[in-house]
Amino acid sequence: MLVESLRRYDYYYGERFKIxxxxxxxxxxxxxxxAVELNKRLTGLFMPDEAGRRPCHGDSERYAKDPNWNKLxxxxxxxxxxxxxxxxxxxxTGWTALVVxxxxxxxxxxELMKTASAATKPSPIKAPRSKKK
Numbered sequence: 431m432l433v434e435s436l437r438r439y440d441y442y443y444g445e446r447f448k449i450x451x452x453x454x455x456x457x458x459x460x461x462x463x464x465a466v467e468l469n470k471r472l473t474g475l476f477m478p479d480e481a482g483r484r485p486c487h488g489d490s491e492r493y494a495k496d497p498n499w500n501k502l503x504x505x506x507x508x509x510x511x512x513x514x515x516x517x518x519x520x521x522x523t524g525w526t527a528l529v530v531x532x533x534x535x536x537x538x539x540x541e542l543m544k545t546a547s548a549a550t551k552p553s554p555i556k557a558p559r560s561k562k563k
Contacts, residue, residue: 432468433465433468433469433535434465436461436462436464436465436468437461437462437465439461440460440461440462440465441462443461444460445460447460447461448460448461449464451463451464451467452467466535466536469532469535469536470536472529472532473529473532473536474514475509475514475516475529476503476505476529476533478494478500481494482494482495482500485509485513485514485515486503486504486505486506486509486514486515486516487504487515488510488513488515488516504516505520505529506519506520507520
C-alpha cells in the first residue's frame with residue numbers, strides 16, 4: 431500500500447516534490463523512484479544471488495543447493511533487520527505473499543506507472559440523459 435501511495439502522490443506532485451532516499455545519502459528522488467527503490471529492497475529478500483542463496487533463507491544449504499528445494503520460496507512473518515533472514519512462521523503467508531506483486535512491479539515499472547496514472551485521474555462526470563416523452 432505504501433508503494434502504491436507513493437506512486438499516486440508522485441502523479442500529483444511530480445518533479446515538485448522530492449525526498450532524500452536512502453536517508454542520510456543526500457540523494458533526492460521523486461516519490462515514484464522511491465517506490466521503485468522500496469520494491470527492489472523488498473524483493474531482494476527473496477531473490478537468489480550468484481550462489482543460489484536467498485536472504486530470506488539465511489545460511490540454509492537446502493534452499494540454495496538442493497534441486498528439490500532451491501525453487502521453494504518461503505514467505506515468513508517477519509525478517510531480521512541486518513541480514514534479511516526470515517523469522518517466525520513460514521506457513522502463514524499472509525501479507526508477505528504480497529511481495530509477489532512487488533516482484534511483478536519490478537519487472538515492468540514503466541507499465542505500472544501508466545496504470546497508476548490512469549487510476550488516479552478523475553473520471554469524467556456525465557450529465558444525466560434527459561428522458562424523452
